[in-house]
Amino acid sequence: MANPDLNSLRLSAESLALIDAEVAKYPSEQKQSAVMAALRIAQTECGWLKPELIEYVADYLEMPAIAAYEVATFYNMYDTQPVGRHKITVCTNLPCALMGANEIAGHLRQKLGIGFGETTEDGRFTLKEGECMGACGDAPMCLHNNHAMHTHLTPEKMDELLDKLK
Amino acid sequence: MSLLAPTSQVCSWTQALDDPASLATYVANGGYQALRRVVTEQMPGDAIIAELKTSALRGRGGAGFPTGLKWSFMPRAFPGDKYIVCNSDEGEPGTFKDRDILRYNPHQLIEGMAIAGYVLGAKVGYNYIHGEIFEIYDIFERALKEAREAGYLGDNLFGTDFCFQLHAHHGYGAYICGEETALLESIEGKKGQPRFKPPFPASFGLYGKPTTINNTETLASVPWIMQHGGQAFLELGKPNNGGAKLFSISGHVNKPGNYEVPLGTPFSELLQMAGGVRSGHQLKAVIPGGSSAPVLPAGIMMDCTMDFDSIAKAGSMLGSGAVIVMDETVCMVRALERLSYFYFEESCGQCTPCREGTGWMYRVIHRIEHGQGRPEDMDLLNSVAGHIGGHTICALGDAAAMPVQSFLKHFGHEFEHHIEHKRCMV
Numbered sequence: 001m002a003n004p005d006l007n008s009l010r011l012s013a014e015s016l017a018l019i020d021a022e023v024a025k026y027p028s029e030q031k032q033s034a035v036m037a038a039l040r041i042a043q044t045e046c047g048w049l050k051p052e053l054i055e056y057v058a059d060y061l062e063m064p065a066i067a068a069y070e071v072a073t074f075y076n077m078y079d080t081q082p083v084g085r086h087k088i089t090v091c092t093n094l095p096c097a098l099m100g101a102n103e104i105a106g107h108l109r110q111k112l113g114i115g116f117g118e119t120t121e122d123g124r125f126t127l128k129e130g131e132c133m134g135a136c137g138d139a140p141m142c143l144h145n146n147h148a149m150h151t152h153l154t155p156e157k158m159d160e161l162l163d164k165l166k
Numbered sequence: 167m168s169l170l171a172p173t174s175q176v177c178s179w180t181q182a183l184d185d186p187a188s189l190a191t192y193v194a195n196g197g198y199q200a201l202r203r204v205v206t207e208q209m210p211g212d213a214i215i216a217e218l219k220t221s222a223l224r225g226r227g228g229a230g231f232p233t234g235l236k237w238s239f240m241p242r243a244f245p246g247d248k249y250i251v252c253n254s255d256e257g258e259p260g261t262f263k264d265r266d267i268l269r270y271n272p273h274q275l276i277e278g279m280a281i282a283g284y285v286l287g288a289k290v291g292y293n294y295i296h297g298e299i300f301e302i303y304d305i306f307e308r309a310l311k312e313a314r315e316a317g318y319l320g321d322n323l324f325g326t327d328f329c330f331q332l333h334a335h336h337g338y339g340a341y342i343c344g345e346e347t348a349l350l351e352s353i354e355g356k357k358g359q360p361r362f363k364p365p366f367p368a369s370f371g372l373y374g375k376p377t378t379i380n381n382t383e384t385l386a387s388v389p390w391i392m393q394h395g396g397q398a399f400l401e402l403g404k405p406n407n408g409g410a411k412l413f414s415i416s417g418h419v420n421k422p423g424n425y426e427v428p429l430g431t432p433f434s435e436l437l438q439m440a441g442g443v444r445s446g447h448q449l450k451a452v453i454p455g456g457s458s459a460p461v462l463p464a465g466i467m468m469d470c471t472m473d474f475d476s477i478a479k480a481g482s483m484l485g486s487g488a489v490i491v492m493d494e495t496v497c498m499v500r501a502l503e504r505l506s507y508f509y510f511e512e513s514c515g516q517c518t519p520c521r522e523g524t525g526w527m528y529r530v531i532h533r534i535e536h537g538q539g540r541p542e543d544m545d546l547l548n549s550v551a552g553h554i555g556g557h558t559i560c561a562l563g564d565a566a567a568m569p570v571q572s573f574l575k576h577f578g579h580e581f582e583h584h585i586e587h588k589r590c591m592v
Contacts, residue, residue: 076338132508
């Protein structure tokens with residue numbers, strides 16, 4: 001391997017098994033189709049996608065590293081910069097805004113003392129502005145670490161959630 | 167209220183039942199019977215396409231293209247791999263109907279895709295699911311597992327030589343992947359940048375093979391049509407607008423949510439179902455078909471019926487059936503500013519008019535909203551929007567231009583007031 005850091009970098013057996021299950025969904029000569037899922041699985045295990053991790057995934061799927069970088073930087077939910085242990089993404093698009101999303105976002109900014117795209121000094125929270133999550137009827141809403149959706153938010157409900165996230 | 171009973175609920179009938187997403191619930195209520203009949207009786211594909219044409223089922227993802235006609239474009243008899251792809255990448259602001267089909271009625275979609283596979287000669291299908299709804303993706307994966315174990319997906323279905331396998335592909339945050347060719351690129355493991363058309367996916371689709379792409383609700387409607395016939399589906403709605411449709415209602419209503427009603431239902435009735443405009447307020451404007459559809463003032467909207475033709479006649483689009491309701495407290499400049507930011511943020515960057523133009527539009531609307539608008543800005547916005555629409559590879563350019571043009575057309579006085587007085591009139 002060209003990059004010496006790759007030698008020390010490994011994903012867990014569980015993550016690799018998940019990636020293998022994704023690879024199996026596609027024709028055998030189309031392993032690259034699994035790159036989106038593989039990057040998601042790698043990010044879930046490691047917290048964020050540092051360049052070496054992206055290269056590792058590309059290597060595993062026998063695709064050019066640059067093609068994996070392109071994917072990691074194109075889709076919004078991949079983090080190619082470090083984030084806090086808990087990433088909170090709030091949708092502020094029009095339907096959510098009509099239903100109170102800006103009040104939730106304002107509450108979060110005030111409570112955490114950070115703006116969108118920032119991380120608290122203790123590394124606990126990152127706040128992100130999201131785009132449409134396809135659940136506008138349940139607004140306002142947020143995503144916790146990309147995968148858990150919390151809906152019908154109020155400042156009180158938001159506080160309860162934050163308290164649980166250590 | 168099962169699949170067997172021809173009620174006006176084509177996709178949402180399981181929600182009244184216990185454990186709505188389970189295979190047991192679906193099968194106990196007539197699920198997978200249409201697939202079994204189609205496959206074991208070896209029904210000719212032409213007959214099924216004819217039934218879809220009779221039904222006047224039109225694409226539920228936004229474009230409203232006749233489904234039977236789309237299926238007829240596939241070179242079905244050609245040897246070699248072909249694919250059926252479902253577009254569950256639901257990220258058009260205001261739209262959240264496919265999410266409910268996936269979480270409450272996933273098997274009807276699976277059955278619809280299997281029938282599509284049978285007709286189109288596709289042995290493999292993919293369902294592309296919006297990135298932000300990971301929990302729903304999990305539900306759909308579980309439904310796929312159930313269907314495989316019960317023999318509704320896999321090899322030699324019902325003892326015939328028909329084989330069909332279906333997989334879920336999870337997106338990860340890109341509105342553009344709702345565009346069908348960007349979606350195909352994404353399944354191939356690439357950036358979601360739309361392809362030039364032609365060639366159309368029916369001749370050059372996923373992995374370069376013939377591919378048909380339909381929306382979730384469209385495919386989930388197919389088993390109902392095969393159970394009750396195209397004529398029954400057509401009669402649910404109105405001519406050229408067959409069936410019932412899910413409408414996602416968000417914004418300033420008392421009961422936001424999904425409501426499935428026959429196409430042709432008056433907007434005023436739909437609004438009533440959603441509890442009406444929030445208490446103590448008046449309707450100001452409605453975006454009737456997702457954020458890309460032109461906005462309509464209350465007076466025009468209240469005279470519309472909810473179908474493709476009526477909304478088009480009023481100057482907008484039924485689109486995905488996402489109804490964004492705004493009351494008199496909404497500043498239309500601020501509303502458009504947020505929508506324009508969205509298109510700027512989500513432009514894939516491939517075509518110059520869209521990549522640059524969405525940024526210009528956002529920045530101009532932003533300065534108007536923040537009291538720095540100039541008298542010439544309205545003409546400038548119309549000019550930029552006009553130079554984007556129709557000048558890009560895909561429809562995101564038009565989708566970004568239409569809100570700007572329609573907000574200026576119907577609510578131009580609010581923009582003028584902002585520019586002149588440096589503040590909001592609402």
